[in-house]
Amino acid sequence: MLPEVDLVITFRVSRKTSLLKRHALEDARKGEEQYGRLMKALSSAGLRAVARRGESLGHLLVFVSCPTEHVHTLIKRERHSDFLSGLPTTPVNLRKDEDEDVPLAPADRIRLVHASITSMPSDGGLGISPDAPEWDLVESVMALHDREFNEHWIHAWTTSRYVSVKQENLREQFGDSVAMYFSFLHSYTKALVFPAALGVLFLLFRLPVLADILHPHRPLLSLRFGTRGSFRVEKQRARYIDGFPWWKHELRMIASLPVILLFAGILVSILTGIFVFEAFVTQLYTGPGHKFIAFSPTVLFVLLVPRLLEVYQAIATRLTAWENHAHQSSHAASLTIKTFALSALVAYMGLALSAFVYVPFGEGIMRMVQVWLFKGSVRADAAADTLNTTAALNATEHTKGIWNVDTSAAGQKLNAARLRDQMFAYTVTNQIVNTFVEIGLPYVLRGVESFRARKANGNGKGDKGKKRVVFEDEKEKGGEEEREFLEQVRKEAALPEYELFGDYSEMVTQFGYVALWSTIWPLAPVMALVNNFFELRSDAFKITVHNRRPIPSRTDTIGPWLDTLSFLTWLAAVINSALVYLFCPRSQNHCNAGTGAAPSTLDKVHQHIISAASASASRDAHAPGEDGGAATRELLVTALLIALAASARALWHASEEVRTTERGEREVKRRFLENIVGAADVVAVADIGVNGRSIDGEEVVLDPEVVPEKPADDLDAAEGLGSFWDHDEGMQEIQRLTKEA
Incomplete structure (x- = not known):
């Protein structure tokens, strides 16, 4: 049975290709210190972590798994934070007689665990990020593919008119940002059907409204996904x-x-x-x-x-x-x-x-x-x-x-x-x-x-x-x-x-x-x-x-x-x-600056350029013909005025669905309050930092449900995966690097 892994932290002891012996030993000591600090931080946060050798010497793969109890804690913290920030935390179509909890999507689980590891201590995370100076040996924090879902997605391409799976399924696997991209691409592709069929005749009428077709689709998706106001x-x-x-x-x-x-x-x-x-x-x-x-x-x-x-x-x-x-x-x-x-x-x-x-x-x-x-x-x-x-x-x-x-x-x-x-x-x-x-x-x-x-x-x-x-x-x-x-x-x-x-x-x-x-x-x-x-x-x-x-x-x-x-x-x-x-046929009266046979402004400018070339070639101080500079100014001003006059576009206003949902947010909050133990816990969880400390560094005493529990030893035995999570190769690989030096 394969282990249930939420995230993989790629850790490289040495970023250099060729080192002196002294530098290699220094890197090994630094890697040993940072690796030990990494494993301690993950363990103290209630996460299971074990390392395996990577693709080369000094490269480690740290597998991280979050126990179910700790996932529930992370969910509760996020819901409290969302509630205090005015975000919807319960689906708007949730019926009151539903007893079962809404299942946690794989993408939400990965996002919660990833945020708890990579976010800063001031936001309640561990601060383990490749961008953090104190974790410069951490290359990345990655998630593993769901091969079963990927195979289903690829297989369904041949029978689906869209991208093989529903929009909600994409969000459950890859998150809101990827789902929104595919939704945008799908909406944009559908918007191309009419100009592709009708050609240039209706093209100019379509362009000013295409962005407005995409614009209202965005807030509807954010409402459907429950992410409106997530910033x-x-x-x-x-x-x-x-x-x-x-x-x-x-x-x-x-x-x-x-x-x-x-x-x-x-x-x-x-x-x-x-x-x-x-x-x-x-x-x-x-x-x-x-x-x-x-x-x-x-x-x-x-x-x-x-x-x-x-x-x-x-x-x-x-x-x-x-x-x-x-x-x-x-x-x-x-x-x-x-x-x-x-x-x-x-x-x-x-x-x-x-x-x-x-x-x-x-x-x-x-x-x-x-x-x-x-x-x-x-x-x-x-x-x-x-x-x-x-x-x-x-x-x-x-x-x-x-x-x-x-x-x-x-x-x-x-x-x-x-x-x-x-x-x-x-x-x-x-x-x-x-x-x-x-x-x-x-x-x-x-x-x-x-x-x-x-x-x-x-x-x-x-x-x-x-x-x-x-x-x-x-x-x-x-x-x-x-x-x-x-x-x-x-x-x-x-x-x-x-x-x-x-x-x-x-x-x-x-x-x-x-x-x-x-x-x-x-x-x-x-x-x-x-x-x-x-x-x-x-x-x-x-x-x-x-x-x-x-x-x-x-x-x-x-x-x-x-x-x-x-x-x-x-x-x-x-x-x-x-x-x-510019390209209007010159024979048409409404395109000409004058009447009948009078040359258009475009023709005047063109003739001015040709005359200037001839004048330069013959060293004539004056170009023959009419005032080309005035014709050029007339052409540019006319084209600019026509362009600006055509640039007006309608503004988008919030749809009725958006306004209805905004009125229903109070009901969403009321239902959410039914799951909260007490208001004091809400405030406490919102201020929580790392290991039970607030942003100000003071000790915070919470309900035992909120404090993350250490992973129990019998969890591995129940899953039959003790051999995987008990055997760590991190220190062995670092010692191998020292021997190679």
């Missing part, structure tokens, strides 16, 4: 500096803005330079290797943009930590906004330049680039264009071996399908690549790692060969079943932690493509709908196979992503109205 009881971060003035926190957040703007400016400059090089310069080069010069913008992008984003991400992480957020939700929201701001620039900058620069003014800009790069040749060509056609051909012939400088053919060098090709690449090709990176690439990487391990074992090198002896010892002590269990735990410990940021970022970015640029390619909603059908399943597969089990957390919102969606919705109204104005 009031959120635990403090391990690295939060208590007593920090609020105004200093706000000033530090404002101080981050110049850094964001600086990197945004650098990124825009790089992307604009790559755009000009790719859209114009590569089209003019006709010399040796011109077939390969088209790949140079991609090479430049790969070399420059990821490096810049990597540096920015490191700085943004430091800035967010420097801001000293009290709670993890606000910390994550601040980092999310910083990170997604530049990611959105990378995603949408190319399309914006193509839509607002390349397509309407491409021919004029192509001539300007020719003038800028090849002034002498183009000057002769431009002068001959107005005086002598033969001379122009001779000038072009003189340089056609390397560059095409014939300005009369500038328009022929433009790619009329550029915007459509870009949209196809972003909405189809990129999605396929992302799916492979999420699903296929981890298999490839694990295969490479397995090959290297087998090669090292075959040559008698590396730590893997030593691990075989360890496995034989485990087989003698725990049996084959325990050996397989430990091997599975080691595999899960080697997996990366699951981060919701990547999945949310991918979907919000896709929403931006559909909302901002679908007027360019009406099939974008169709491609997004098809992608999301597979995305629902690939994300579920990624969680169950390629990542650790998510640690459940209480939340009543999707965080800063809702504000991001609202902003993109507003921006979509601005951009789409501007695009409609």
